[in-house]
Amino acid sequence: RDNRENLCLSKEEISVVLDEGGISACLTARQVGKIMQGIYRSWDEAVFSDYLTRLAVPADKKFKDFSRGMKMKLGIAVALSHHPRLLILDEATSGLDPVVRDEVMDIFNEFTRDENHAILISSHIVSDLEKICDYIAFLHKGELILCEEKDRLKEEYGVLHCTAQDAAAIPASAIVGKRVSPLGCELLVKRSGVPGNPTFSPVDIEQLFIFMAKEEH
Incomplete structure (x- = not known):
């Protein structure tokens, strides 16, 4: 609040x-x-x-x-x-x-x-x-990585499952985090930055933290 x-x-x-x-x-x-x-x-x-x-x-x-x-x-x-x-x-x-x-x-x-x-x-x-x-802040290695209203975070970010080829077509500015496996890519993205109408999986706060922490390494 x-x-x-x-x-x-x-x-x-x-x-x-x-x-x-x-x-x-x-x-x-x-x-x-x-x-x-x-x-x-x-x-x-x-x-x-x-x-x-x-x-x-x-x-x-x-x-x-x-x-x-x-x-x-x-x-x-x-x-x-x-x-x-x-x-x-x-x-x-x-x-x-x-x-x-x-x-x-x-x-x-x-x-x-x-x-x-x-x-x-x-x-x-x-x-x-x-x-x-109501508000979430994420501190990682002494730095404030994120501070935002919780509900807005869930609206702003989503998880996208796609092939490596499809991932390459997504603007880098929209990609917050990325996991690659033999089955394809799992991307944490800013929904508004992804063209078209892909199907996003909802992101929970723990996923968001993990993706962001790995990108900071």
Whole structure:
């Protein structure tokens, strides 16, 4: 969601979930909640308790005894329990099994249903980005390769399967990436740059990233 006109947020309104939990090893989830009450004026203990239950996080087990996935779930529960408007996620779903990850994605989707909420997410799990992001940015080797609205990317790019002879007839400016096999060519193209009316296969975001990364080598 484009919130460039509304970027004035207090620290109280921003939450961060990092790849590493950042919680003291000797604390339990319940103790973490008590500490957060003294940090955030908007801390909601009822919401925190609900997230612990929903994510199956034990309230009285020490953080040092948590699995990596459990640590991430506690971090997510903490991040959402003081009613933030901006949620910053760094690999927040890594280490979660598929069922739990799907539930966490549902929670993030619920969060963004409020038009005053936004999520900035960094992730190598591209399917997660497709589920919750309106805009996609692709960083490769320290460079910003791509930054565009997700739906527009899918409209702008397509995959074309053709022979090597047909591929040679396509303007080079329209070809973003190319794979060659004994069966022919698979091209990632800008649809508008391809003459005629060929049949394009839809491109998903992961395909787009792979094609673009290979072209950068």
